[in-house]
Amino acid sequence: MGRQSIWIWKFATCSYNLTIQDGKYILNNRCQKDLITNNIWGIVIDNSGNVIWQYNLPEEIPLKYSLQDVATFSKGYIKNYPVFTWKQENDLLVLGYPKNSYSKFVTNYLPLSAMQKTPIILFIMLVSNVTILFIVYYLSKRNVMLKVAPILNGLDKLSHGETVVLNINGELEDVGKRINETSLQLDKQNKARANWISGVSHDIRTPLSMIMGYADRITSSLDVGENTRKQANIIKIQSVKIKNLVQDLNLVSQLNYNVQPVKQTPVHLCKMIREIVVEYLNNNLNNKFDFELNLDCNTEQISIIGDERLLYRAIQNIISNSINHNENGCTISVSLAVNGNNLILVISDNGKGISEEKLQKIQSTPHYLQSTDERLDLRHGLGLLLVKEIISIHNGTVSISSALNNGFSTTISLPIKKQ
Numbered sequence: 001m002g003r004q005s006i007w008i009w010k011f012a013t014c015s016y017n018l019t020i021q022d023g024k025y026i027l028n029n030r031c032q033k034d035l036i037t038n039n040i041w042g043i044v045i046d047n048s049g050n051v052i053w054q055y056n057l058p059e060e061i062p063l064k065y066s067l068q069d070v071a072t073f074s075k076g077y078i079k080n081y082p083v084f085t086w087k088q089e090n091d092l093l094v095l096g097y098p099k100n101s102y103s104k105f106v107t108n109y110l111p112l113s114a115m116q117k118t119p120i121i122l123f124i125m126l127v128s129n130v131t132i133l134f135i136v137y138y139l140s141k142r143n144v145m146l147k148v149a150p151i152l153n154g155l156d157k158l159s160h161g162e163t164v165v166l167n168i169n170g171e172l173e174d175v176g177k178r179i180n181e182t183s184l185q186l187d188k189q190n191k192a193r194a195n196w197i198s199g200v201s202h203d204i205r206t207p208l209s210m211i212m213g214y215a216d217r218i219t220s221s222l223d224v225g226e227n228t229r230k231q232a233n234i235i236k237i238q239s240v241k242i243k244n245l246v247q248d249l250n251l252v253s254q255l256n257y258n259v260q261p262v263k264q265t266p267v268h269l270c271k272m273i274r275e276i277v278v279e280y281l282n283n284n285l286n287n288k289f290d291f292e293l294n295l296d297c298n299t300e301q302i303s304i305i306g307d308e309r310l311l312y313r314a315i316q317n318i319i320s321n322s323i324n325h326n327e328n329g330c331t332i333s334v335s336l337a338v339n340g341n342n343l344i345l346v347i348s349d350n351g352k353g354i355s356e357e358k359l360q361k362i363q364s365t366p367h368y369l370q371s372t373d374e375r376l377d378l379r380h381g382l383g384l385l386l387v388k389e390i391i392s393i394h395n396g397t398v399s400i401s402s403a404l405n406n407g408f409s410t411t412i413s414l415p416i417k418k419q
Helices: 002-013 029-037 067-073 112-159 170-220 226-256 269-282 308-324 356-364 381-393
Strands: 018-021 024-027 041-045 051-055 081-088 091-096 265-267 289-295 304-306 330-339 342-349 397-402 408-415
Touching: 024 029, 024 051, 112 170, 170 226, 226 308, 226 381, 265 308, 269 289, 269 308, 269 330, 269 342, 304 308, 304 408, 308 330, 308 342, 308 381, 308 408, 356 397, 381 397, 381 408
Parallel strands: 289 330
Antiparallel strands: 018 024, 041 051, 041 091, 081 091, 265 304, 330 342, 342 408, 397 408
């Protein structure tokens, strides 16, 4: 078909291919060969409609044409043969191609009004295509997000130590299975770690109680010297510290691995603070320690929702930190106020405090239960870690500040129970 099209162009542009000699049209040999090769026929029609020249003409093709016939086949077909026409001298040259070789459009015009509307139609088509593409993109993205959202949610829970069980089908099913397997493995490790810490704590408790009992008996005995009683008293005090440290470690483990059940009851923080301070005063603290209470009267009837035993332990730990780490004594200030929908508890002392370097270490040190660094200083860290764990499960926040020789301060914010 490509050769035929090229030949049409050559024949139409080269008039010497078909020339008049002695009043008759003559086609050169090269063009005759091309017509035969491509099964093309040709005729020349004069002004009267008579065929005055023909070549390779099928029998069914007429030899006489009216003006109406010429007008019809000039844009279409003669007996289903697609034809093409050219002006040849004063006559009309017609080339006919094999049937079904070309498809011709009978109409080749458009109304001017349609042409004027073409830009608008093209614009509408463009907007429609863009809209369809956007809809397809949105639906595709939405479908992907619906499948990815549970995975992201699961990873977020996994990062917070929660157990994850995903039910995902389709292309991301394998990813969901891997996350479930990882969650199960981490859960086993966490429980094993918590059980180990609990077991060690239990094993330490009995020998530690014996040490404390013997130390107490020695300090009360009149049969030993004063120096021995002092040493026994030191053993007793340090044993109490070990006991408290082990209890804190066990409780942190239980809270961190969701072993410790958390009760949700109304708690009056103002009343609790008074009870804790009175308990410390009744424990015969020496004159080195003083307490200052600044409890806003608006906090008397305000309650929060939480576990009273755990909150009691958190406040007790903060005050104990101030007592244990200031051997020369200090003043411990406790204030409670309302700030919007939160209760703000500030416990501070004017003791020796800690350096900026140690403060940053406490705030940035990784979780003690996950760290293998034996050099970690638990002097403040574990007690504060327990406080942070307890306040965190009560949807609160903890911030600490300190400076060397300028005291230590802990600020706790807890949401108020909505009436």
